[in-house]
Amino acid sequence: MYSFKNDYSEGCHPNILKALAETNKTQQEGYGDDQYSIKAKELIKEIIRSKHATVHFVSGGTQANLIVISSILKPHEAVISAHSGHINVHEAGAIEATGHKVCTCYSQDGKLTPKQILEVVKEHNEPPHMVKPRLVYISNATEVGTVYNLNELQELSKCCKDNNLLLYIDGARLGVALITTANYHLTLADVAKYSDVFYIGGTKNGALLGEAIVIPNKELQEDFPYHLKQKGALMAKGRVLGIQFLELFTNNLFFELAEHANSKAMQLVEIISDAGYKFLLTPESNQIFPIFPQKLAKIITDKYECYPWQVMNDNEVAIRMVCSWATSDEAITDFEKTLKK
Amino acid sequence: MYSFKNDYSEGCHPNILKALAETNKTQQEGYGDDQYSIKAKELIKEIIRSKHATVHFVSGGTQANLIVISSILKPHEAVISAHSGHINVHEAGAIEATGHKVCTCYSQDGKLTPKQILEVVKEHNEPPHMVKPRLVYISNATEVGTVYNLNELQELSKCCKDNNLLLYIDGARLGVALITTANYHLTLADVAKYSDVFYIGGTKNGALLGEAIVIPNKELQEDFPYHLKQKGALMAKGRVLGIQFLELFTNNLFFELAEHANSKAMQLVEIISDAGYKFLLTPESNQIFPIFPQKLAKIITDKYECYPWQVMNDNEVAIRMVCSWATSDEAITDFEKTLKK
Amino acid sequence: MYSFKNDYSEGCHPNILKALAETNKTQQEGYGDDQYSIKAKELIKEIIRSKHATVHFVSGGTQANLIVISSILKPHEAVISAHSGHINVHEAGAIEATGHKVCTCYSQDGKLTPKQILEVVKEHNEPPHMVKPRLVYISNATEVGTVYNLNELQELSKCCKDNNLLLYIDGARLGVALITTANYHLTLADVAKYSDVFYIGGTKNGALLGEAIVIPNKELQEDFPYHLKQKGALMAKGRVLGIQFLELFTNNLFFELAEHANSKAMQLVEIISDAGYKFLLTPESNQIFPIFPQKLAKIITDKYECYPWQVMNDNEVAIRMVCSWATSDEAITDFEKTLKK
Amino acid sequence: MYSFKNDYSEGCHPNILKALAETNKTQQEGYGDDQYSIKAKELIKEIIRSKHATVHFVSGGTQANLIVISSILKPHEAVISAHSGHINVHEAGAIEATGHKVCTCYSQDGKLTPKQILEVVKEHNEPPHMVKPRLVYISNATEVGTVYNLNELQELSKCCKDNNLLLYIDGARLGVALITTANYHLTLADVAKYSDVFYIGGTKNGALLGEAIVIPNKELQEDFPYHLKQKGALMAKGRVLGIQFLELFTNNLFFELAEHANSKAMQLVEIISDAGYKFLLTPESNQIFPIFPQKLAKIITDKYECYPWQVMNDNEVAIRMVCSWATSDEAITDFEKTLKK
Structure with missing residues (x-):
């Protein structure tokens, strides 16, 4: 049963396994002070031009x-998120567990707008009785596969600066957001330029595990490693992460893997569109949400692993299909055949 | 420059890399529901006979x-630890960051005794003005290489039960504690029997990363995965951990690696003893603390990476030397030569 | 400038001052073990018949x-509240600061329904990725002056029991909720019977300060004083609180003060209705929300302290007016004159 | 049975009750914006000359x-305290519950020295594995009645400044510390000058309740009211606190009450010394710790409420006796008679 359930069903790109094997015997410093982590960090800083x-x-x-x-936040400060944001829905209260409220805005397409941010700020007008919004959280790509483009990011950045807010980008799927044809102009350097902090997702883009937190804003850098340690994130064998990111950002592997995921998704989109079906949201990256008749949806979810997403009406249902760095041509072809039957 | 600094300087045992490579292409469920994790958990439960x-x-x-x-702890409850316990010293306040006090007892050899535990309980006699001790934390092997034997563990267990305390064993170095010649009789099944919860350390015993939390006490099991998720510990590609533990507990690899670490350390002990030097604490596992004249210590720490540990007096200093699953015969021989010179 | 801004503008009922003066010189145990607190607790337990x-x-x-x-809550558990609930809006993130998410339902009249609660439970269907709703928070009277009656409370209680949820009632204004003519049948004993924990508000019903937390559910009682102490709520001179509640619950003073607040509010309601104006919500207790033309609203808020609440349209605005145990006949008469002008 | 158990056994100074009664009917803004709080704050700022x-x-x-x-503290920062400090022993883990470690130094007389502070700083030399000490907590008078004098405070202040530490003074018993004959030169203005933040205790010096937090360090002032609100400390009827501090700092009442407490304690000291008994610590303020033979201690604790403090040996025990603003001449005389018998 082939899985279109998510983009972390397989292991990792073979180059990464190879690099892990080749470096395996060298002795290295622990806790991220190994040579691979140091090089990978330098490489990322070059690529983001910071x-x-x-x-x-x-x-x-x-x-x-x-x-x-x-x-970042002081005890009374809060983070603004789309209601569909990962931190609001799917992290088991991780942010609240550190003491902070997540202020949410309803968003049909998973994206936050400057207008919504301003409304949240305006509503919180009774100091000291209400929390103080201080940080804006967006994910790019979002949890529903949409992407922020350069222009949108610039506007969010300006809105934040104008309102004494910081901007944080959850880049679990940053690769596919950068590489999508919906987003010709956005680069990693732009992401660094227009945000205060962001992370580059490895797990969902071909790594075994690993995310690279990047902090362009100097004021947020001080003592950051303490927070890593305190929250149990400072791996003794930090080399495992360094080696992977070194590999991902050598010879553009990171971008190639994202390109693969997107292009496979776009093949599915074409197949589904050609068959006459529509989408819940315009497909922009590796997550797509086709709307199928109930019967057809049943056939598909019986044959492929994927999440039913939203009942549209008595006859139709939207399902989530995800392609990854590892999605095969065969899987696409097979799906095409299934759909045609 | 060879490193005796710690037991996480190298990558992982080659079998683990091989297993990662062999399983790399299969699609698996995320978040620990993969086949490897499921099998590895069953295997561990067999070995601990629970x-x-x-x-x-x-x-x-x-x-x-x-x-x-x-x-485990409610907001007003506290954990008892040796002052040298990892949670008290080297976790950047991780426990306090979750809201709980660590009540400490001074311990020369890194071990807690029932007597010390009783004293802490007795001191906290002014409810509701003082925290309520509820959990005892020990590490086996300890942070200074000493080990609790079966008898000591039984006595701690009894003390805890008699005083409405739970017992948690930090097993970052559980392998070397079980396999040490100082500890003929303690098995993993004993550890499970005499504790309420413990973890089996992979990172310091030949894995790339990974620790296996085991919860024998049924009352502590409910909803545990929520806590994993909330604290950011539920890996999307849980297979990475499952594969490693499956490998470690197949064909006794876990114990063989610990045996290697201990036996290399004991070779060092013999060399150092033969040369006429003493130890800060009787060597029992893969961490040893020889006391050298300042001059010799300088020569050693110039040639090998290892931590100066404690200034004994004007002339002598104790250093920490650690062997691992990967320590080579050459390194031991080389050290012997250095010492003889 | 007379204030209809809230129900805590004045000091306290003179009987309370008298009681404080009469008991002032006696020596008493600290931290709530004084004779007055002990008596007041017994008295409250009698009144709630528990x-x-x-x-x-x-x-x-x-x-x-x-x-x-x-x-009450474990780290991964959450509380359900109306979006307008005090804990969600006006406590500066106090609940999140203790580590817990507030799951909200939109409520036009400030009240939660069993249906809304069930929807929240149903939505949280992805363990362990989402928080686990465990507690329902309602305020009676609500933040917008509406009240839950006996029947509604019984239904909420049943809904909670059926869904493994606990019910907590914020009774900052419980006095006016019990005594309102909209609520003939609800007694303090009912509140105790149908909730797991609640508090009886003193501050907004004639005390200088003080709220009485009542815990009918035995399972929530253990170690509660530790939480009081840890959060800085255990007053050294607990007598100050005990004396006040003893006074409030002797000779029905608590209910008389609530009755006064409600009846003054209903006088305002009659005056405003007679003058032809409507209300944002049907007035049920001591908080009322008349809708006035902008011009008239301006005249009123220039003359009396009260909060503009909600702009209805270009011409009309709702304002909040609150009566208290201390609202005078003169204030009502004066307002009537103002309105007639 | 007369109580020498503590300094909060009685109600409050009659002037305070009188002021509460006289102001009772005026309407005031809530949450500390009342006229009395505003005036009291100005008065305190005058007295501390800041x-x-x-x-x-x-x-x-x-x-x-x-x-x-x-x-004040960021998540990874810690506070340094004497092991006997109130925050370490008697607050049920209140500081840890906000996420922070309390680093302790053993102190026989309840006081911290610059040397001890430096040792703690020096020990925490493994960033990011250890917490970062950032704040020093002292209580003046200490929990065992000793006081810091001007010189000691200046030295602590210098030590903190030199080491990037902030200084916080718990002044639950600041009145008796300032007024003691052991401390001719220390003024409230000095306390403000040499600390970053402190509080002036009302509860233990004649108020019904109330402590005045003073923040001389501008960098710690921003958004402070949010923290008050979030932790449940912003009283709706803030007037209750304002009125009391206004009264305490009008006509030197605060200092007179402290003087009374100290002088009564010193009368006890004279009586006890004359009878040939010694003290655990040199008496400096209103808490004294005489050492009595077991038999005599029994007679005293049977007749007066006071805490047995420390068993000295088989024959002797130290008890804690506390005088307050309300201790009567009769009580002293009566104790003298008891002792002579």
């Missing part, structure tokens, strides 16, 4: 989110 | 400690 | 809320 | 401690 940024590797996205957010 | 225990894999020891402890 | 309940006095409502909620 | 300090009233000492400390 000498003064700091880079830190952690093992997962929820970990990145809770550490970044709790390291 | 069908009803639950097993959970996480990426590191501080993570294991903070999740276990915060999942 | 021998096994426990009673604890604290200085304020936010304090009561954060202590009760954090004492 | 125009730019901010003053905030809360209901108790544990509350003051947990709010001040959690408002």
Whole structure:
């Protein structure tokens, strides 16, 4: 049963396994002071064109989110998120567990707008009785596969600066957001330029594990490693993370893997569109949400692993299909055949 | 420059890399529901002879400690630890960050005694003005290489039961504690029998990363995965952990690696003893603390990476030397030559 | 400038001052073990007809809320509240600061329904990725002056029991909720019978300060004083709280003061209705929300202190007016004159 | 049975009750914006000769401690305290519950020295594995009645400044520390000058309840009211606190009450010394610790309420006796008679 359930069903890109094997016997410093982590950090700083940024590797996205957010906010400060944001829905209260409220805005497409941010700020007008919004959280790509483009990011950045807010980008799927044809102009350097802190997702883009937290804003850099340690994120064998990111950012592997995931998703989109079906949201990256008649949806979810997403009406249902760095041509062809039957 | 600094300087045992490579392409469920994790958990439960225990894999020891402890304690409850306990000294306040006090007892050899535990309980006699001790934390092997034997563990267990305390064993170095010649009789099944929760350390015993939290006490099992998720420890590609523990507990690899670490350390002990030097603490596992004249210590720490540990007097200093699953015969021979010169 | 801004603008009922003066010189145990607190607790237990309940006095409502909620919930558990609930809006993130998410339902009249609660439970269907709702928070009277009647409370209680949820009632304004003509049948004993924990508000019903937390559910009673102490709520001179509640519950003073507040509010309602104006919500207790033309609203808010509440349209605005145990006949008469002009 | 158990056994000074009664009917703004609080804050700022300090009233000492400390520290930062410090022993883990470690130094006389502080700083030399000490907590008078004099305070202040540490003084018993004959030169203005934040205790010096947090360090002032609100310390009827501090600092009442407490304690000291008994610590303020033969101690604790403190040997025990603003001449005379018998 082939899985279109998510983008972390397989292991990792073979180059990464190879690099782990080749470096396996060398002795290295622990806790991220190994040579591979040091090189990988330098490489990332070059690519984002920011000498003064700091880079830190952690093992997962929820970990990145809770550490970044709790390291920034004072006890009375809150983070603004789309209601569908990962930190609001799918992290088992990780942010609240560090003491902070998540202020939410309803968002049909998973994206936050400057207008919504301003409304949240305006509503919180009774100091000291209400929390003080201080940070804006967006995910790019979002949890529903949509992407922020350069222009949107610039506007969010301006809105934040104008309102004494910081901007944090959850980049669990940053690769596919950068590489999508919906987003010609956005680069990693832009992401670094227009945010205060963000992370580059490895787990969902071909690594075994690992996310790279990047902090362009100097004021947020001080003492950051303490937060990593305190929250259990400072791996003794930090080399495991360093080696992977070194591999991902050598010879553009990171971008190639994202390109693969997107292009496979777009093949599915074409197949599904050609068959006459529509989508819940315009497909922009590796997560797509086709709307199928109930019967057809049943056939598909019986044959492929994927999440039913939303009942549209008595006859139709949207399902979530995800392609990854590892999605095969065969899987696409097979799906095409299934659909045609 | 050869490193005797710690037991996480190298990558992992080659069998683990091989297993990662062999399983790399299969699609698996995320978040620990993969086949490898499921099998590895069953295997561990067999070895500890407890069908009803639950097993959970996480990426590191501080993570294991903070999740276990915060999942057990109510806000006013505290954990008792030796002053030298990892949670008290080297976790950047991870336990306090989850809201709990660490009550400490001074311990010269890194071990807690029932007598010390009783004293802490007795001191906390002014409810509700003082915290309520509820959990005892020990590490086996300890942070200074000493080990608790079966008898000591039984006595601690009894003391805890008699005083309405729970017992948690930090097993970052559980392998070397079980396999040491100082500890003929202690088995993993004993550890499970005499504790309420413990973890089996992979990172310091030949894995790339990974610790296996084992919960024999049924009352502590409910909802545990929520805590993993909330603290950022539930890896999307849980297979990475499952594969490693499956490998470690197949064909006794886990114990063989610990045996290697201990026997190399004992070779060092013999060399050092033969040369006429003493130790800060009787060597029992893979961490040893020889006392050298300042001059000799300088020569050694110039040639090998290892921590100066404690200034004994104007002339002597104790240093920490650690052997691992990967320590080579050449390194031992080389050290012997150095010492003889 | 007379204030209809809230129900805590004046000091306290003279009987309370008298009682404080009369008892002032006696020596008493600290931290709530004084004779007055002990008597007041017994008196409250008699009135709620529950021998096994426990009673604890604290200085304020936010304090009561954060202590009760954090004492009940495990780290991954959440509380359900109307979006307008005090804990969600006006406590500066107090609940999140103790580590817990507030799951909200939109409520036009400030009240939660069993249907809404069920929806929240149903949505949280992805363990362990989402928080686990465990507690329902309602305020009676609500933040917008509406009240839950006996029938509604019974249904909420049943819904909670059926879904393994606990029910907590914020009774900052419980007096006016019990005594309102909209609520003939609800008694303090009912509140105790149909909730797991609640508090009786003193501050907004004639005390200088003080709220009485009542815990009918035995399972929530253990170690509660530790939570009081840890959160800074255990007053050294607990007598100050005990004396006040003893006074409030002797000779029905508590209910008389609530009756006064409600009847003054209903006089305002009659005056405003007679003048042809409507209300945002049907007035049920001591908080009313008349809708006035902008011009008239301006005249009123220039003459009396009260909060503009909600702009209805270009011409009309709703304002909040609150009566208290201390609202005078003169104030009502004066307002009537103002309105007629 | 007369109580020498503590300094909060009685109600409050009659002037305070009178002021509460006289102001009872006036309507005032809530949450500390009342006229009395505003005036009291101005008065305190005059007395401490600091125009730019901010003053905030809360209901108790544990509350003051947990709010001040959690408002200052970042998640990885810790507070240094004597092992006997109130925050370490008698606050049920209040500081840890806000996420922070208390680093302790053993202190026979309850006082911290610059040398001890430096040792703690020096020990915490493994960033990011250890917490980062950032704040020093002292209580003046200490929990065992000793006092810091001007010179000691200056030295602590210098030590803190030199080591990037902030200084916080718990002044639950600041009155008796300032007024003691052991401390001719220390003024409230000095306390403000040499600390970053402190509080002036009302509860233990003649108020019904109330502590005044004073923040001379401008960098710690921002957003402080949010912390008050979030921790449940912002009283709706803030007037209750304002009125009391206004009264305490009008006509030197605060200092007169402290003087009374100290002088009564010194009368006890003279009586006890004359009878040939010694003290555990040199008596300096209103808490004294005479050492009596077991038999005599029994007679005294049977007749007067007071805490047995420390068993000295088989024959002797130290007890704690406390005088207050309300201790009567009769009590002293009666004790003298008892002792002579």
